[in-house]
Amino acid sequence: AQSVAQPEDQVNVAEGNPLTVKCTYSVSGNPYLFWYVQYPNRGLQFLLKYITGDNLVKGSYGFEAEFNKSQTSFHLKKPSALVSDSALYFCAVRDIESGYSTLTFGKGTMLLVSP
């Protein structure tokens, strides 16, 4: 079975500082990996995905994520945080072998960026 772990319930960072939101995954085959962001009273918005190729993936709003197969991780990063980045972030995984497989989400990490 596939699973995602987001070990931090909350990440606090000062505006202008770099941020990292951690994600590790477990799949039987090779993964497709996704990051979504959820603002209050809003649905999930797609940020970026890793399918294949370059381990560093760039996405919306200046976010990027690094795929590390040996550590089974897909951490979300941004060089300089903004207060408006404060939101709930979800990592998700699909097993590459299963065309219809479930998109499995982690429990989410709340990012709080202070002015």
Next chain:
Amino acid sequence: EAGVAQSPRYKIIEKRQSVAFWCNPISGHATLYWYQQILGQGPKLLIQFQNNGVVDDSQLPKDRFSAERLKGVDSTLKIQPAKLEDSAVYLCASSLVSGANTEAFFGQGTRLTVV
């Protein structure tokens, strides 16, 4: 393009009552998903449609939950009878195809409170 539309946004019902949620996916999207997001948890897939056929309903509590997608476009999710533990946000999402590398686009969700 218009996003995924869901209604109602909020619903409060008493336990043992029934409730229905409606979803209109992005035009042309063949795959439609219903997720349940309980407070403090990541979204959990309830059911996935490919056009008007079900491809995954393994986590749908079929004794009380039902869903349909007539004509392969709009979808409804019904709960009858509702229990207190059904209080959650119900998210509808759609994707262009069902391949493992495609991202899903989410609606704003319906927040259900069962009292």
